[in-house]
Amino acid sequence: MVHVLLKTALLLLLGAACASTAVKERAPLDPSLPPQQRGRILYETSCNKCHALYMPSSYGAGEWPFYVRKYGRKARLSVEERDLVLSYLQANARE
Ligand code: HEC
Secondary structure (H helix, E strand, O other): OHHHHHHHHHHHHHHHHHHHOOOOOOOOOOOOOHHHHHHHHHHHHHHHOOOOOHHHHHOOOOOHHHHHHHHOOOOOOOOOHHHHHHHHHHOOEOO
């Protein structure tokens, strides 16, 4: 009896673990929005998973490509999405 209960608990735990690791789909971006606005949305929803957002003005336009490349993959951005994020950051970068 205890055995059966344990097994059930284990299965429930496994189920929960699977559900939580499932990749969550982002809501699709409205393609009619200007690219920089899409980039901003992507930046604000993808780059704050591990740390607070850095101000776009924290780095120069020449520095952002390095960081977007470095962290874009971690944020699970596609190449197209990375380009959008980069265009937003560069447009608002430090002078
Ligand atoms: C999976 C976690 C994770 C995600 C997602 C993430 N970052 Fe980071 N980021 C880090 C960590 C960890 C550091 C600190 C690195 C260090 O100090 O070694 C960091 C630091 C930074 C820095 C400071 C410079 C540096 O390298 O220390 C910038 C700029 C940055 N991240 C930009 C971004 C951008 C842009 C995105 C979205 C495309 C992003 N991050 C998404 C983990 C992440």
